Amino acid sequence: MRSESQTHPAPxxxxxxxxxxxxxxxxxxDSEHLRVCGECRARxxxxxxxxxxxxxxxxxxxxAVFTAERLHEQRDRILRRLExxxxxxEVLMFPDxxxxxxxxxxxxxxxRRWVAGAAAAGLVAGLFLGFAVDRRVGSLxxxxxxxxxxxxxxxxxxxxxxxxISAVRDEQILTDIEDVLSGPHRLVEMRVLxxxxxxxxxxxxxxxxxx
Amino acid sequence: MDRRDQxxxxxxxxxxxxxPLANEHLASPAVVRAPEAETALAxxxxxxxxxxxxxxxxxxxxxxxxxxxxxASRIAWHYLRDGAEADEAVQDAFMKAYTHIASxxxxxxxxxxxxxxxxxxxxxxxKARTRRSRWLLPVNDxxxxxxxxxxxxxxxxxxxxEDMVLAQEWRGQVADAVKKLPGxxxxxxxxxxxxxxxxxxxxxxxxxxxxxxxxxxxxAIRKLRAxxxxxxxxx
Numbered sequence: 001m002r003s004e005s006q007t008h009p010a011p012x013x014x015x016x017x018x019x020x021x022x023x024x025x026x027x028x029x030d031s032e033h034l035r036v037c038g039e040c041r042a043r044x045x046x047x048x049x050x051x052x053x054x055x056x057x058x059x060x061x062x063x064a065v066f067t068a069e070r071l072h073e074q075r076d077r078i079l080r081r082l083e084x085x086x087x088x089x090e091v092l093m094f095p096d097x098x099x100x101x102x103x104x105x106x107x108x109x110x111x112r113r114w115v116a117g118a119a120a121a122g123l124v125a126g127l128f129l130g131f132a133v134d135r136r137v138g139s140l141x142x143x144x145x146x147x148x149x150x151x152x153x154x155x156x157x158x159x160x161x162x163x164x165i166s167a168v169r170d171e172q173i174l175t176d177i178e179d180v181l182s183g184p185h186r187l188v189e190m191r192v193l194x195x196x197x198x199x200x201x202x203x204x205x206x207x208x209x210x211x
Numbered sequence: 212m213d214r215r216d217q218x219x220x221x222x223x224x225x226x227x228x229x230x231p232l233a234n235e236h237l238a239s240p241a242v243v244r245a246p247e248a249e250t251a252l253a254x255x256x257x258x259x260x261x262x263x264x265x266x267x268x269x270x271x272x273x274x275x276x277x278x279x280x281x282x283a284s285r286i287a288w289h290y291l292r293d294g295a296e297a298d299e300a301v302q303d304a305f306m307k308a309y310t311h312i313a314s315x316x317x318x319x320x321x322x323x324x325x326x327x328x329x330x331x332x333x334x335x336x337x338k339a340r341t342r343r344s345r346w347l348l349p350v351n352d353x354x355x356x357x358x359x360x361x362x363x364x365x366x367x368x369x370x371x372x373e374d375m376v377l378a379q380e381w382r383g384q385v386a387d388a389v390k391k392l393p394g395x396x397x398x399x400x401x402x403x404x405x406x407x408x409x410x411x412x413x414x415x416x417x418x419x420x421x422x423x424x425x426x427x428x429x430x431a432i433r434k435l436r437a438x439x440x441x442x443x444x445x446x
Protein backbone atom coordinates (compact mmCIF):
# COMPACT_ATOMS: atom_id res chain seq x y z
CA MET A 1 0.00 0.00 0.00
CA ARG A 2 2.82 2.29 0.85
CA SER A 3 4.28 2.30 -2.64
CA GLU A 4 0.96 3.45 -4.11
CA SER A 5 0.77 6.42 -1.81
CA GLN A 6 3.09 8.29 -4.15
CA THR A 7 0.15 8.96 -6.45
CA HIS A 8 -1.40 11.21 -3.82
CA PRO A 9 1.37 13.17 -2.17
CA ALA A 10 0.71 15.00 1.02
CA PRO A 11 -0.14 18.67 0.59
CA UNK A 12 2.59 19.45 3.03
CA UNK A 13 5.59 17.43 4.05
CA UNK A 14 4.45 17.34 7.67
CA UNK A 15 0.93 16.21 6.89
CA UNK A 16 -0.48 12.79 6.13
CA UNK A 17 -0.96 11.87 2.50
CA UNK A 18 -4.40 10.88 1.20
CA UNK A 19 -3.36 7.26 1.15
CA UNK A 20 -2.20 7.46 4.75
CA UNK A 21 -5.58 8.89 5.68
CA UNK A 22 -7.33 6.03 3.92
CA UNK A 23 -5.01 3.57 5.62
CA UNK A 24 -6.01 5.02 8.94
CA UNK A 25 -9.63 4.57 7.98
CA UNK A 26 -9.25 0.99 6.74
CA UNK A 27 -7.04 -0.17 9.59
CA UNK A 28 -8.93 1.86 12.19
CA UNK A 29 -5.52 2.84 13.39
CA ASP A 30 -5.13 5.36 16.17
CA SER A 31 -3.00 8.01 14.56
CA GLU A 32 -1.17 10.39 16.81
CA HIS A 33 -0.88 12.84 13.97
CA LEU A 34 -4.65 13.02 13.56
CA ARG A 35 -5.00 13.93 17.19
CA VAL A 36 -2.74 16.92 16.94
CA CYS A 37 -3.05 18.14 13.35
CA GLY A 38 -6.29 19.99 12.72
CA GLU A 39 -5.79 20.12 8.95
CA CYS A 40 -5.30 16.36 8.56
CA ARG A 41 -8.15 15.78 10.94
CA ALA A 42 -10.43 17.88 8.74
CA ARG A 43 -9.35 15.96 5.65
CA UNK A 44 -9.96 12.71 7.44
CA UNK A 45 -13.42 13.84 8.47
CA UNK A 46 -14.17 14.73 4.86
CA UNK A 47 -13.17 11.26 3.79
CA UNK A 48 -15.34 9.67 6.47
CA UNK A 49 -18.24 11.92 5.53
CA UNK A 50 -17.97 10.99 1.86
CA UNK A 51 -17.96 7.29 2.67
CA UNK A 52 -20.86 7.69 5.05
CA UNK A 53 -22.85 9.48 2.36
CA UNK A 54 -22.11 6.67 -0.07
CA UNK A 55 -23.19 4.14 2.51
CA UNK A 56 -26.39 5.98 3.39
CA UNK A 57 -27.34 6.33 -0.25
CA UNK A 58 -26.72 2.64 -0.82
CA UNK A 59 -28.81 1.66 2.18
CA UNK A 60 -31.64 3.98 1.13
CA UNK A 61 -31.59 2.53 -2.36
CA UNK A 62 -31.83 -1.03 -1.14
CA UNK A 63 -34.55 -0.19 1.35
CA ALA A 64 -36.54 1.57 -1.36
CA VAL A 65 -36.52 -1.61 -3.41
CA PHE A 66 -37.07 -3.94 -0.45
CA THR A 67 -39.91 -2.27 1.34
CA ALA A 68 -41.44 -3.66 4.53
CA GLU A 69 -44.27 -5.28 2.55
CA ARG A 70 -41.87 -6.92 0.18
CA LEU A 71 -39.79 -8.28 3.03
CA HIS A 72 -42.94 -9.60 4.66
CA GLU A 73 -43.89 -11.39 1.45
CA GLN A 74 -40.37 -12.70 1.15
CA ARG A 75 -40.51 -14.13 4.68
CA ASP A 76 -43.86 -15.78 3.95
CA ARG A 77 -42.50 -17.38 0.80
CA ILE A 78 -39.44 -18.66 2.62
CA LEU A 79 -41.60 -20.21 5.35
CA ARG A 80 -43.94 -21.79 2.80
CA ARG A 81 -40.97 -23.29 1.02
CA LEU A 82 -39.65 -24.60 4.31
CA GLU A 83 -43.00 -26.21 5.13
CA UNK A 84 -43.16 -27.86 1.75
CA UNK A 85 -39.62 -29.08 2.00
CA UNK A 86 -40.39 -32.07 4.21
CA UNK A 87 -43.07 -33.42 1.90
CA UNK A 88 -42.28 -35.30 -1.28
CA UNK A 89 -43.36 -33.69 -4.50
CA GLU A 90 -46.81 -34.77 -5.67
CA VAL A 91 -46.97 -35.95 -9.27
CA LEU A 92 -50.24 -35.11 -10.95
CA MET A 93 -51.52 -37.42 -13.68
CA PHE A 94 -52.03 -35.72 -16.98
CA PRO A 95 -55.77 -35.76 -17.79
CA ASP A 96 -56.39 -38.27 -20.57
CA UNK A 97 -59.83 -39.34 -21.92
CA UNK A 98 -58.61 -42.61 -23.35
CA UNK A 99 -57.18 -43.71 -20.04
CA UNK A 100 -53.49 -43.20 -19.57
CA UNK A 101 -53.37 -45.94 -16.93
CA UNK A 102 -54.39 -48.62 -19.46
CA UNK A 103 -51.81 -47.40 -21.96
CA UNK A 104 -49.12 -47.57 -19.36
CA UNK A 105 -50.30 -51.04 -18.29
CA UNK A 106 -50.31 -52.29 -21.87
CA UNK A 107 -46.77 -51.15 -22.39
CA UNK A 108 -45.57 -52.67 -19.17
CA UNK A 109 -47.29 -56.06 -19.54
CA UNK A 110 -44.69 -58.92 -19.56
CA UNK A 111 -45.98 -60.46 -22.81
CA ARG A 112 -45.93 -57.07 -24.53
CA ARG A 113 -42.47 -56.51 -23.29
CA TRP A 114 -41.32 -59.75 -24.96
CA VAL A 115 -42.87 -58.62 -28.20
CA ALA A 116 -41.24 -55.26 -27.95
CA GLY A 117 -37.91 -56.89 -27.10
CA ALA A 118 -38.16 -59.28 -30.06
CA ALA A 119 -38.99 -56.42 -32.38
CA ALA A 120 -36.01 -54.47 -31.13
CA ALA A 121 -33.73 -57.51 -31.53
CA GLY A 122 -35.03 -58.04 -35.06
CA LEU A 123 -34.34 -54.46 -35.90
CA VAL A 124 -30.79 -54.72 -34.59
CA ALA A 125 -30.20 -57.99 -36.48
CA GLY A 126 -31.61 -56.47 -39.65
CA LEU A 127 -29.38 -53.49 -39.35
CA PHE A 128 -26.36 -55.74 -38.77
CA LEU A 129 -27.16 -57.90 -41.79
CA GLY A 130 -27.83 -54.84 -43.85
CA PHE A 131 -24.44 -53.46 -43.03
CA ALA A 132 -22.75 -56.81 -43.71
CA VAL A 133 -24.47 -57.28 -47.11
CA ASP A 134 -23.77 -53.73 -48.01
CA ARG A 135 -20.07 -54.22 -47.33
CA ARG A 136 -19.95 -57.42 -49.45
CA VAL A 137 -21.86 -55.84 -52.32
CA GLY A 138 -19.58 -52.92 -52.05
CA SER A 139 -16.47 -55.07 -52.42
CA LEU A 140 -17.98 -56.96 -55.41
CA UNK A 141 -18.97 -53.80 -57.15
CA UNK A 142 -15.50 -52.45 -56.56
CA UNK A 143 -14.02 -55.51 -58.35
CA UNK A 144 -16.51 -55.10 -61.14
CA UNK A 145 -15.79 -51.50 -61.55
CA UNK A 146 -12.08 -52.26 -61.75
CA UNK A 147 -12.74 -54.80 -64.54
CA UNK A 148 -15.05 -52.43 -66.34
CA UNK A 149 -12.41 -49.80 -66.15
CA UNK A 150 -9.88 -52.09 -67.80
CA UNK A 151 -12.33 -52.98 -70.61
CA UNK A 152 -13.11 -49.37 -71.21
CA UNK A 153 -9.45 -48.58 -71.56
CA UNK A 154 -9.01 -51.40 -74.08
CA UNK A 155 -12.06 -50.25 -76.01
CA UNK A 156 -10.72 -46.76 -76.03
CA UNK A 157 -7.43 -47.95 -77.42
CA UNK A 158 -9.23 -50.02 -80.11
CA UNK A 159 -11.46 -47.15 -81.13
CA UNK A 160 -8.45 -44.94 -81.42
CA UNK A 161 -6.85 -47.51 -83.81
CA UNK A 162 -10.04 -47.72 -85.91
CA UNK A 163 -10.19 -43.97 -86.24
CA UNK A 164 -6.62 -43.80 -87.43
CA ILE A 165 -7.30 -46.59 -90.01
CA SER A 166 -10.36 -44.84 -91.40
CA ALA A 167 -8.42 -41.60 -91.62
CA VAL A 168 -5.76 -43.37 -93.67
CA ARG A 169 -8.46 -44.86 -95.94
CA ASP A 170 -10.05 -41.46 -96.58
CA GLU A 171 -6.67 -40.03 -97.31
CA GLN A 172 -6.02 -42.85 -99.74
CA ILE A 173 -9.32 -42.25 -101.56
CA LEU A 174 -8.63 -38.56 -101.92
CA THR A 175 -5.14 -39.31 -103.20
CA ASP A 176 -6.59 -41.71 -105.72
CA ILE A 177 -9.08 -39.12 -106.89
CA GLU A 178 -6.34 -36.57 -107.36
CA ASP A 179 -4.26 -39.11 -109.25
CA VAL A 180 -7.13 -39.90 -111.52
CA LEU A 181 -7.81 -36.23 -112.16
CA SER A 182 -4.23 -35.54 -113.01
CA GLY A 183 -3.72 -38.83 -114.90
CA PRO A 184 -4.12 -39.60 -118.68
CA HIS A 185 -7.36 -41.61 -118.31
CA ARG A 186 -9.20 -39.12 -116.39
CA LEU A 187 -12.14 -38.50 -118.64
CA VAL A 188 -13.51 -42.01 -118.77
CA GLU A 189 -13.10 -42.88 -115.12
CA MET A 190 -14.19 -39.52 -113.89
CA ARG A 191 -17.28 -39.47 -115.96
CA VAL A 192 -18.48 -42.61 -114.28
CA LEU A 193 -17.71 -41.10 -110.93
CA UNK A 194 -19.34 -37.88 -111.87
CA UNK A 195 -22.48 -39.62 -112.93
CA UNK A 196 -22.65 -41.47 -109.67
CA UNK A 197 -22.19 -38.47 -107.39
CA UNK A 198 -23.79 -35.49 -109.14
CA UNK A 199 -27.57 -35.07 -109.49
CA UNK A 200 -28.70 -35.02 -113.10
CA UNK A 201 -30.07 -31.44 -113.04
CA UNK A 202 -26.68 -30.11 -111.88
CA UNK A 203 -24.40 -32.25 -113.99
CA UNK A 204 -23.95 -29.61 -116.65
CA UNK A 205 -23.07 -26.85 -114.21
CA UNK A 206 -20.80 -28.53 -111.68
CA UNK A 207 -19.39 -31.42 -113.55
CA UNK A 208 -15.67 -31.76 -113.23
CA UNK A 209 -15.46 -33.58 -116.46
CA UNK A 210 -16.41 -31.85 -119.68
CA UNK A 211 -19.07 -33.75 -121.59
CA MET B 212 -23.71 -29.22 0.61
CA ASP B 213 -21.87 -26.97 -1.75
CA ARG B 214 -18.10 -27.16 -1.47
CA ARG B 215 -17.81 -23.45 -0.88
CA ASP B 216 -20.32 -23.61 1.93
CA GLN B 217 -18.27 -26.25 3.68
CA UNK B 218 -15.24 -24.02 3.47
CA UNK B 219 -16.82 -21.70 5.98
CA UNK B 220 -15.67 -24.07 8.67
CA UNK B 221 -12.54 -22.17 9.50
CA UNK B 222 -11.15 -20.31 12.41
CA UNK B 223 -13.46 -18.96 15.03
CA UNK B 224 -14.97 -15.62 14.16
CA UNK B 225 -13.63 -13.37 16.82
CA UNK B 226 -14.20 -9.74 16.15
CA UNK B 227 -11.21 -7.47 16.66
CA UNK B 228 -11.38 -4.84 19.32
CA UNK B 229 -10.67 -1.58 17.62
CA UNK B 230 -8.87 1.35 19.03
CA PRO B 231 -11.24 4.27 18.79
CA LEU B 232 -9.96 7.55 17.49
CA ALA B 233 -10.15 10.62 19.61
CA ASN B 234 -13.36 11.77 18.04
CA GLU B 235 -16.28 9.36 18.04
CA HIS B 236 -17.45 10.70 14.69
CA LEU B 237 -14.45 9.18 13.03
CA ALA B 238 -16.17 5.90 12.65
CA SER B 239 -14.35 2.95 11.19
CA PRO B 240 -15.84 0.35 8.85
CA ALA B 241 -15.09 -2.41 11.32
CA VAL B 242 -17.88 -2.14 13.85
CA VAL B 243 -17.86 -4.06 17.10
CA ARG B 244 -21.23 -5.72 17.47
CA ALA B 245 -22.98 -7.61 20.17
CA PRO B 246 -22.67 -11.37 20.16
CA GLU B 247 -25.02 -12.85 17.65
CA ALA B 248 -28.33 -14.07 18.86
CA GLU B 249 -28.64 -15.86 15.53
CA THR B 250 -25.79 -18.18 16.39
CA ALA B 251 -27.57 -19.29 19.55
CA LEU B 252 -30.81 -19.71 17.63
CA ALA B 253 -29.04 -21.75 14.98
CA UNK B 254 -27.69 -24.04 17.66
CA UNK B 255 -31.21 -24.56 19.02
CA UNK B 256 -32.52 -25.26 15.53
CA UNK B 257 -29.83 -27.87 15.10
CA UNK B 258 -30.96 -29.60 18.30
CA UNK B 259 -34.62 -29.47 17.33
CA UNK B 260 -33.93 -30.80 13.85
CA UNK B 261 -31.88 -33.63 15.28
CA UNK B 262 -34.76 -34.46 17.62
CA UNK B 263 -37.19 -34.48 14.69
CA UNK B 264 -39.15 -31.46 15.88
CA UNK B 265 -39.32 -29.79 12.52
CA UNK B 266 -42.21 -27.46 13.32
CA UNK B 267 -40.40 -25.92 16.26
CA UNK B 268 -37.20 -25.71 14.25
CA UNK B 269 -39.03 -23.85 11.50
CA UNK B 270 -40.55 -21.45 14.01
CA UNK B 271 -37.14 -20.62 15.38
CA UNK B 272 -35.72 -20.30 11.91
CA UNK B 273 -38.42 -17.79 11.04
CA UNK B 274 -36.93 -15.59 13.77
CA UNK B 275 -33.55 -15.79 12.11
CA UNK B 276 -35.17 -14.93 8.78
CA UNK B 277 -36.86 -11.91 10.33
CA UNK B 278 -33.58 -10.72 11.82
CA UNK B 279 -31.36 -11.28 8.82
CA UNK B 280 -33.52 -10.74 5.77
CA UNK B 281 -33.13 -6.97 5.47
CA UNK B 282 -29.37 -7.15 5.71
CA ALA B 283 -29.31 -10.07 3.30
CA SER B 284 -31.57 -8.27 0.86
CA ARG B 285 -29.33 -5.21 0.93
CA ILE B 286 -26.26 -7.28 0.15
CA ALA B 287 -28.00 -9.19 -2.63
CA TRP B 288 -29.45 -5.99 -4.10
CA HIS B 289 -26.09 -4.23 -4.19
CA TYR B 290 -24.49 -7.26 -5.70
CA LEU B 291 -27.09 -8.03 -8.34
CA ARG B 292 -28.82 -4.64 -8.81
CA ASP B 293 -32.04 -6.45 -9.64
CA GLY B 294 -34.85 -6.68 -7.10
CA ALA B 295 -36.38 -9.95 -8.32
CA GLU B 296 -33.05 -11.74 -8.60
CA ALA B 297 -31.92 -10.43 -5.23
CA ASP B 298 -35.20 -11.63 -3.71
CA GLU B 299 -34.71 -15.12 -5.11
CA ALA B 300 -31.07 -15.18 -4.04
CA VAL B 301 -32.07 -14.34 -0.47
CA GLN B 302 -34.79 -17.00 -0.42
CA ASP B 303 -32.46 -19.62 -1.79
CA ALA B 304 -29.78 -18.70 0.74
CA PHE B 305 -32.22 -19.12 3.64
CA MET B 306 -33.44 -22.42 2.25
CA LYS B 307 -29.89 -23.65 1.87
CA ALA B 308 -29.00 -22.55 5.38
CA TYR B 309 -31.99 -24.38 6.85
CA THR B 310 -31.41 -27.50 4.77
CA HIS B 311 -27.78 -27.70 5.82
CA ILE B 312 -28.20 -26.49 9.37
CA ALA B 313 -26.80 -29.82 10.59
CA SER B 314 -23.42 -28.91 9.15
CA UNK B 315 -23.32 -25.51 10.86
CA UNK B 316 -20.52 -25.35 13.40
CA UNK B 317 -21.64 -23.76 16.62
CA UNK B 318 -18.38 -22.08 17.43
CA UNK B 319 -18.68 -20.03 14.24
CA UNK B 320 -20.81 -17.01 13.57
CA UNK B 321 -24.11 -17.85 11.92
CA UNK B 322 -24.12 -14.49 10.18
CA UNK B 323 -20.76 -15.12 8.58
CA UNK B 324 -21.80 -18.62 7.53
CA UNK B 325 -25.07 -17.42 6.11
CA UNK B 326 -23.53 -14.44 4.33
CA UNK B 327 -21.08 -16.74 2.66
CA UNK B 328 -23.92 -18.90 1.38
CA UNK B 329 -25.67 -15.77 0.13
CA UNK B 330 -22.61 -14.40 -1.65
CA UNK B 331 -21.96 -17.71 -3.37
CA UNK B 332 -25.55 -17.72 -4.55
CA UNK B 333 -25.21 -14.16 -5.84
CA UNK B 334 -21.99 -15.04 -7.65
CA UNK B 335 -23.67 -18.00 -9.33
CA UNK B 336 -26.57 -15.82 -10.41
CA UNK B 337 -24.25 -13.19 -11.73
CA LYS B 338 -22.41 -15.77 -13.82
CA ALA B 339 -25.70 -17.12 -15.13
CA ARG B 340 -26.81 -13.60 -15.96
CA THR B 341 -23.60 -12.93 -17.85
CA ARG B 342 -24.17 -16.09 -19.88
CA ARG B 343 -27.79 -15.16 -20.47
CA SER B 344 -26.94 -11.63 -21.58
CA ARG B 345 -25.00 -13.02 -24.52
CA TRP B 346 -28.21 -14.35 -26.01
CA LEU B 347 -31.08 -12.37 -24.54
CA LEU B 348 -31.86 -8.70 -24.43
CA PRO B 349 -32.23 -7.24 -20.93
CA VAL B 350 -35.69 -6.34 -19.70
CA ASN B 351 -35.68 -2.69 -18.71
CA ASP B 352 -39.23 -2.40 -17.40
CA UNK B 353 -38.44 -3.85 -13.99
CA UNK B 354 -35.23 -1.86 -13.62
CA UNK B 355 -37.08 1.32 -14.53
CA UNK B 356 -39.79 0.57 -11.99
CA UNK B 357 -37.20 0.00 -9.28
CA UNK B 358 -35.36 3.16 -10.24
CA UNK B 359 -38.56 5.13 -9.87
CA UNK B 360 -39.15 3.57 -6.46
CA UNK B 361 -35.65 4.59 -5.42
CA UNK B 362 -36.19 8.14 -6.60
CA UNK B 363 -39.48 8.37 -4.74
CA UNK B 364 -37.96 7.00 -1.54
CA UNK B 365 -34.91 9.25 -1.66
CA UNK B 366 -36.87 12.39 -2.46
CA UNK B 367 -37.23 14.85 0.40
CA UNK B 368 -40.02 17.30 0.73
CA UNK B 369 -37.72 20.30 1.29
CA UNK B 370 -35.62 19.56 -1.79
CA UNK B 371 -35.75 21.95 -4.69
CA UNK B 372 -36.01 20.43 -8.19
CA GLU B 373 -32.40 21.40 -8.80
CA ASP B 374 -31.25 19.63 -5.65
CA MET B 375 -33.23 16.58 -6.64
CA VAL B 376 -31.51 16.43 -10.01
CA LEU B 377 -28.11 16.88 -8.39
CA ALA B 378 -28.83 14.19 -5.84
CA GLN B 379 -29.97 11.84 -8.58
CA GLU B 380 -26.79 12.51 -10.55
CA TRP B 381 -24.69 11.94 -7.49
CA ARG B 382 -26.37 8.62 -6.79
CA GLY B 383 -25.80 7.58 -10.40
CA GLN B 384 -22.13 8.49 -10.16
CA VAL B 385 -21.70 6.54 -6.95
CA ALA B 386 -23.45 3.52 -8.44
CA ASP B 387 -21.28 3.72 -11.56
CA ALA B 388 -18.10 4.10 -9.52
CA VAL B 389 -18.98 1.08 -7.36
CA LYS B 390 -19.97 -0.91 -10.42
CA LYS B 391 -16.65 -0.17 -12.10
CA LEU B 392 -14.68 -1.57 -9.19
CA PRO B 393 -13.00 -4.92 -9.86
CA GLY B 394 -14.99 -7.89 -8.56
CA UNK B 395 -13.12 -8.53 -5.33
CA UNK B 396 -12.76 -4.89 -4.44
CA UNK B 397 -16.46 -4.39 -4.96
CA UNK B 398 -17.34 -7.42 -2.88
CA UNK B 399 -15.06 -6.41 -0.03
CA UNK B 400 -16.25 -2.82 -0.09
CA UNK B 401 -19.84 -3.95 -0.15
CA UNK B 402 -19.47 -6.29 2.80
CA UNK B 403 -17.32 -3.97 4.88
CA UNK B 404 -19.00 -0.73 4.12
CA UNK B 405 -22.61 -1.48 3.27
CA UNK B 406 -23.12 -4.52 5.48
CA UNK B 407 -20.89 -3.34 8.32
CA UNK B 408 -18.76 -6.45 8.54
CA UNK B 409 -15.28 -6.35 9.95
CA UNK B 410 -12.36 -7.15 7.68
CA UNK B 411 -11.88 -10.35 9.62
CA UNK B 412 -15.46 -11.46 9.00
CA UNK B 413 -15.12 -10.59 5.35
CA UNK B 414 -11.93 -12.63 5.21
CA UNK B 415 -13.86 -15.62 6.52
CA UNK B 416 -16.75 -15.04 4.16
CA UNK B 417 -14.65 -14.70 1.07
CA UNK B 418 -11.86 -17.12 1.94
CA UNK B 419 -9.29 -14.36 1.50
CA UNK B 420 -6.50 -13.41 3.85
CA UNK B 421 -7.45 -10.56 6.17
CA UNK B 422 -4.57 -8.41 4.96
CA UNK B 423 -5.70 -9.05 1.40
CA UNK B 424 -9.17 -7.90 2.35
CA UNK B 425 -7.71 -4.70 3.76
CA UNK B 426 -5.73 -4.07 0.59
CA UNK B 427 -8.86 -4.58 -1.51
CA UNK B 428 -10.84 -2.26 0.76
CA UNK B 429 -8.13 0.37 0.63
CA UNK B 430 -7.96 0.26 -3.16
CA ALA B 431 -11.72 0.36 -3.48
CA ILE B 432 -11.95 3.44 -1.27
CA ARG B 433 -9.15 5.14 -3.15
CA LYS B 434 -10.86 4.52 -6.51
CA LEU B 435 -14.22 5.68 -5.22
CA ARG B 436 -12.70 8.80 -3.74
CA ALA B 437 -10.95 9.57 -7.01
CA UNK B 438 -14.18 9.00 -8.93
CA UNK B 439 -16.20 11.21 -6.61
CA UNK B 440 -13.60 13.91 -6.24
CA UNK B 441 -15.06 17.33 -6.90
CA UNK B 442 -18.62 16.03 -6.85
CA UNK B 443 -20.80 18.06 -4.59
CA UNK B 444 -23.42 16.16 -2.72
CA UNK B 445 -26.79 17.84 -2.82
CA UNK B 446 -28.46 15.90 -0.07
